Amino acid sequence: MAGIYLHIPFCKTRCIYCDFYSGTNESQKNAFLEALCREAEIRKAEVTEPVQTIYFGGGTPSRLDRKHFEQIFEILFGCFEVNPAAEITVEANPDDLTDEYISMLAQLPVNRISIGIQSFNNDELKFLSRRHSAEQAAESVKRCQQQGFANISIDLMYGLPGQTMKIWENNLKQAIGLNIEHISAYHLIYEERTRIYSLLKAGKIKPVDEDASTAMFALLIDMLISQGFIHYEISAFGKEGYFSQHNSSYWKGVKYLGLGPSAHSYDGDNRTRNIASLDRYIKGVSAGSPERDTEHLSLIEKYNELLSQD
Ligand SMILES: C[S@@+](CC[C@H](N)C(=O)[O-])C[C@H]1O[C@@H](n2cnc3c(N)ncnc32)[C@H](O)[C@@H]1O
Numbered sequence: 621m622a623g624i625y626l627h628i629p630f631c632k633t634r635c636i637y638c639d640f641y642s643g644t645n646e647s648q649k650n651a652f653l654e655a656l657c658r659e660a661e662i663r664k665a666e667v668t669e670p671v672q673t674i675y676f677g678g679g680t681p682s683r684l685d686r687k688h689f690e691q692i693f694e695i696l697f698g699c700f701e702v703n704p705a706a707e708i709t710v711e712a713n714p715d716d717l718t719d720e721y722i723s724m725l726a727q728l729p730v731n732r733i734s735i736g737i738q739s740f741n742n743d744e745l746k747f748l749s750r751r752h753s754a755e756q757a758a759e760s761v762k763r764c765q766q767q768g769f770a771n772i773s774i775d776l777m778y779g780l781p782g783q784t785m786k787i788w789e790n791n792l793k794q795a796i797g798l799n800i801e802h803i804s805a806y807h808l809i810y811e812e813r814t815r816i817y818s819l820l821k822a823g824k825i826k827p828v829d830e831d832a833s834t835a836m837f838a839l840l841i842d843m844l845i846s847q848g849f850i851h852y853e854i855s856a857f858g859k860e861g862y863f864s865q866h867n868s869s870y871w872k873g874v875k876y877l878g879l880g881p882s883a884h885s886y887d888g889d890n891r892t893r894n895i896a897s898l899d900r901y902i903k904g905v906s907a908g909s910p911e912r913d914t915e916h917l918s919l920i921e922k923y924n925e926l927l928s929q930d
């Protein structure tokens with residue numbers, strides 16, 4: 621069993637907390653697509669087992685059009701033995717999920733959508749520089765359900781500066797009310813090189829204190845468990861039968877191939893990471909192989925990784 625991760629390095633705008641590799645200049649989209657497909661062909665021998673999960677992450681995969689997805693699927697199904705029941709996830713931003721876009725996704729082999737909602741509070745969304753409102757976020761989920769998607773996940777963030785227990789509780793209530801199968805909830809991390817980190821360092825925002833963080837985590841667990849969700853990873857909650865197979869692969873030690881700039885791969889012994897630069901990625905692939913760092917994992921390191929996974 622193996623997994624494939626595709627990193628789509630484009631975002632319409634950048635959010636203040638995020639340090640995932642992506643840029644807002646989409647002029648290189650076609651060149652990127654060509655390099656991505658070429659990388660799959662160059663590295664196909666690395667996958668020797670049937671593919672059980674395919675995950676489009678980013679960045680923002682919902683910046684891709686039908687022709688891009690079709691191009692990618694043609695290559696993936698040509699290069700790899702993809703299990704007909706494979707879990708195929710696309711991360712999407714609510715503002716991209718128009719009726720037309722969802723209907724396009726529904727005609728592809730995609731069977732799981734992971735929507736980055738983050739909050740149902742419009743002041744928080746504005747502060748995080750998200751492009752959507754709480755109402756648009758909820759509508760996007762309903763539209764996916766109406767078009768037949770029956771495996772929907774949303775991302776939420778908590779521990780935001782100024783966030784009260786009441787706001788967090790309301791965010792969770794709204795999420796539960798959507799009748800979705802999966803929720804990932806992440807405590808805010810102040811990553812260096814992000815705008816929110818600069819605000820923190822400049823003393824313009826105050827982080828929540830440790831007691832509040834702990835109380836928010838406890839509320840998250842209580843509320844979701846009482847609604848039939850199972851807490852199967854530190855940040856992940858799924859209804860029975862709807863755990864993310866792709867996420868679970870990482871800590872189960874399943875081999876995965878990561879395609880695209882900054883994507884990680886794991887072959888059972890070594891973990892590699894593609895260069896986090898679109899220009900250098902495209903150049904590397906056209907010269908025969910993307911630039912990569914390799915890290916060999918000893919048995920003890922593998923064990924430690926397993927224990928430290930979220
Ligand atoms: C690849 S990112 C975003 C996917 C998609 N582009 C979006 O914005 O909805 C996956 C998730 O990581 C979480 N995340 C990103 N940066 C974070 C941070 N600094 N602290 C906590 N969670 C973070 C967010 O919940 C986000 O939806």
Ligand code: SF4
Nearest residue numbers: 631634635638678679
């Ligand atoms: S959270 Fe999503 S949309 Fe925002 S910058 Fe990160 S990858 Fe892009």
